[in-house]
Amino acid sequence: MLAEARARITRYTPDEVKSDPDLLIVDTRSADERERTGVIEGAMHVPLSVLPWRTEDLVGRRVCLVCAHGYSSSLAAALLVEIGVDAGDLIGGYEAW
Numbered sequence: 584m585l586a587e588a589r590a591r592i593t594r595y596t597p598d599e600v601k602s603d604p605d606l607l608i609v610d611t612r613s614a615d616e617r618e619r620t621g622v623i624e625g626a627m628h629v630p631l632s633v634l635p636w637r638t639e640d641l642v643g644r645r646v647c648l649v650c651a652h653g654y655s656s657s658l659a660a661a662l663l664v665e666i667g668v669d670a671g672d673l674i675g676g677y678e679a680w
Contacts, residue, residue, distance in 0.1 A: 584658070585654065585657060585658065587661075588657050588658050588660070588661035589657050589661075591661050591664055592657065592660040592661055592664055592670060592671045592672060593671030594657070594671055594672055594673075594674050595647050595671055595672070595673055595674065596673075596674055596679075597673065597674075597675070597679050597680050600647050600673055605645060606645050606646070606647050607627060607641070607644045607645065607646045607647070608623055608625065608626040608627065608646075608647050608649060608673075609626065609627045609628075609629050609634075609641070609646055609647070609648050609649065610622065610623060610626040610627070610628050610629070610649045610677070611629060611630060611631040611634060611648055611649065611650050611655065611656060611659060612630070612631075612649070612650055612651055612677065613630055613631075614628070614630070616651065620651075620677060621677075623649060623677070623680060626649065627640065631650065631655055631659055634648075634659055634662075634663070635662060635663075635666070638663065638666065638668055641663065641668045641670070642667065642668060644668075644669065645669045645671075646660075646663070646668060646669060646670045646671070647670075647671050647672060647673055648660045648663075648670060648671070648672045648673070649672070649673045649676055649677055649680070650672075650676045650677070651676050651677055651678060652675065652676040652677075652678050653672060653673060653674055653675045653676035653678075653679065654676070656672035656673065656676060657672050659672075660672045
């Protein structure tokens with residue numbers, strides 16, 4: 584399932600994300616995890632559990648989802664692509680950042 588999802592999305596390296604000011608970074612980690620491990624400055628926080636219902640700020644933008652390790656963000660990005668959002672994810676997640 585993961586390979587299938589990744590085949591439908593754009594996957595970004597940390598360097599690509601850092602060098603693209605037009606890419607909206609969306610951190611899907613929980614508030615607890617963000618507090619424990621840190622945040623990406625300027626990233627929008629939309630927890631994974633509510634992401635499918637919080638797409639109004641994502642439509643019409645290129646979006647890079649970030650999770651802890653790059654697994655759940657791949658699946659979530661594929662779901663967003665299905666509903667019309669230009670979404671991809673960060674390879675390796677926050678850990679790679």
